[in-house]
Amino acid sequence: MQQLNDFLLLIDSFIGSAFWFPYALLGTGLFFTIYLKFPQIRYFGFAVKVVKGKFDKSDDEGDTSHFQALATALSGTVGTGNIAGVALAIHIGGPAALFWMLVTAALGMCTKFVEVTLSHKYREKTADGTMAGGPMYFMKNKMNMKWLAAAFAIATVLSSFGTGSLPQINSISNSLNATFGIDHMITGGVLAVLLAIVIIGGIKRIAAVTEKLVPGMALIYFIGAFAVIFYNLGNIGSSFVSIFSDLFSGSAASGGFIGASIAFAFNRGVNRGLFSNEAGQGSAPIAHASAKGHEPVSEGMVAILEPFIDTIIICTVTGLVLLSSGVWNEKHVNDFQVSDMSVLVGSDYSDQSEEGVARLYGHISGEAPLPEFSGDLTIADGTIQNEVSIIHARSLAEEIKVTKDGQSFTGTVHIANGKPSDLNVAFIGKSLVHSAPLTTIAFTRGFFGDWGQYIVSIGLLLFAFSTAISWSYYGDRAMTFLLGSGSVKYYRMVYVVAFFFAAFTDTTIIWTLSAITIAVMTLPNLFGLLYLRKDMKDTLDEFWVNFKKEYPDEKTPE
Incomplete structure (x- = not known):
């Protein structure tokens, strides 16, 4: 499995993790922002009116309201990226990474507007009477590239498991086990049943659930977040x-954080911003294609609100929690992950001097690697006897203890190229923390104290579960495109069963596969958007001509 995972990582390094990938996404958003004259700004207020149903007609075709489509799409994007993704971005790129997340969202608002408009325009009514849309339909119906449409649909099905199902339940079960001691299998069983009840009802039931779940989970999360922000109000300005x-x-060195280059901040900020709001990936247009409407542009305007809510509001709030609480550059006691640690030769390293920080930064950035230890570590009552240092989570680890089966370990541990070979031996100590555990610690630095960690656990439960619900619909529509409506019931069965098993199995390889399928969805989608740029502009111009005829007294942003 490790060899397969390494092979998938190699593939991903040429696409989703390649240096040019963020530029392709941001470049598309920037192009349409200029080409369509900043629609994310000009049409923002109008989009709010559309969501409220001001321009709805009784004979509009579709399965959901504008708000329900928005809620369904948001439930697919508001997830672990908002809790864990922001923490990871700041951990690697420093506070400046949050700026690039916001820039990504601002351009993503325009990308979402374009992809949703075109998907809604070329949607179809299926054999069971429901609406089906998404990039695969404009690829087939307008671009006449059925092979590209099929490739996108297959990637969507795979990504529904890799993004929406397996990692989400794995995150939920791990969080509930750590916080409440609930067995992984129990969590998987209960939530798999709830998931089946929701998705078997199709888009109408999914929309009915998400329109209540999204506001509710946002409220709970905001209460916990602002309890931290107001508690640390004096630090907001410096944050x-x-x-x-x-x-x-x-970002300069600060506390346990040893600094980050401009490239690190840019790369992580853009990467996590895109993971959070999915602008350009082509997933949200599948949800919006179900919305009732007599023309596509108004639904595209509704989509402008998504990255604004998901990234500019929620991710900014998370970022301020992390920065104002001060936890982002502090070392905390945690179990070291083998993939995140490196045993170095020598014990004379320091993160308290400029020279020491420079040496450590050179190693972590890969610019000037330090010699890694290979051989046997001698351990006496949990204490390492060799002259070595350990880097964990991009920081110099302190107060390290070695345990096995929960007890202090005495004996030897073989190290190969800086990594321990015996995975049953645990290294515990103080180091930087990232992802969801960092956000969890931050939420305890507010008015709720230690109770704040439960808000993160509940938030993660609701966010991740709602993502699984929405992505089941994306896979459902992709299967409909590929094999017809009859295939959907089999897809749902596999989706729920896989969801259950992922609660208590390692999903590392699934995360890697997810990264690849996201890229395979995104690249043909971006190509399609640019290919249909004139179609998009003509559709927008036609919309305003007809709107002014129908609503002559209505003030327009044109």
């Missing part, structure tokens, strides 16, 4: 300054 101060110089 905002830190986001912009190192923007063009890279």
Whole structure:
């Protein structure tokens, strides 16, 4: 399995993790922002009116309201990326990474507008009477590229498991086990049953659930977040300054954080921003294609609100929680992940001097690697006897203890190229923390104290479960495109069963597969958007001509 995972990582390094991938996404968003004259700004207020149903007609075709489509799409994007993704971005790129997340969202608002408009325009009514849409339909119906449409649909099915199902339940079960001690299998069983009840009802039931779930989960999360922000109100000003101060110089060393280059901040900020709001991936248009409407542009305007809510609001709030609480650059006691650690030769490293920080940064960035230890570590009552240092989570680890089966370990541990070979031996100590555990610690630095960690666990449960619900619909529509409506029931069965088993199995390889399928969805979608750029502009111009005739007294942003 490790060899397969390494092979998939190699593939991903040429697409989703390649240096040019963020530029392709941001470049598309920037192109349409200029080409369509900043629609994400000009049409923002109009989009709110559309969501409220101001321009709805009784004979509009579709399965859901504008708000339900927005809620379904949001439930697919508002997830672990908002809790864990922001923490990971700041952990690697420093506070400046949050700025690039916001830039990504601002351009993503325009990308979402374009992809949803075109998907809604070329949607179809299926044999069972429901609406089906998404990039695969404009690829087939307008571009006449059925092979590309099929490739996108297959990637969507795979991504529904890799993004929406397996990693989500794995995150939920791990969080509930750590916080409440609930067995992974129990969590998987209960939530698999609830998932089946929701998705078997199709888009109408999914929309009915998500329109209540999304506002509810956002409210719970905001209560916990603002309890931290107001508790640390004196740090908010410096937190905002830190986001912009190192923007063009890279983040300086601070506490256990040993600094990050401009490239690191840009890469992680863009990467996590795109993971959070999925602008350009082509997933949200599948949800919006179900919305009732007599023309496509208004639904595209509704989609403008998604990255704004998902990234500009929720991710900014998470970022301020992490920065104002001060946990992002502090070392905390945690179990070391083998993939995140490196045993170095020598014990004279320091993160308290400029020279020491420079040496450590050179190793972590890969610019000047330090010698890694290979051989046997001698351990006496949990204490390492050799002259070595351990890097964990991009920081110099402290107060390290070695345990096995929960007890202090005495004996030897073989190390090969800086990594321990015996995975049954645990290294515990103080180091930086990232992803969901970092956000969990931050939520305890507010008015709720230790109770704040439960808000993160509940938030993660609701966010991740709602993502699984929405992605089941994306896979459902992709299967309909590929094999017809009759294949959907079999897909749903596999989706629910896989969801259950992923609660208690390792999903590392699934995360890797997910990264590949996201890229395979995104690239043909971006190509299609640029290919149909004139169609998009003509559709928009036609919309305003007809709107002014129908609503002559209505003030328009044109």
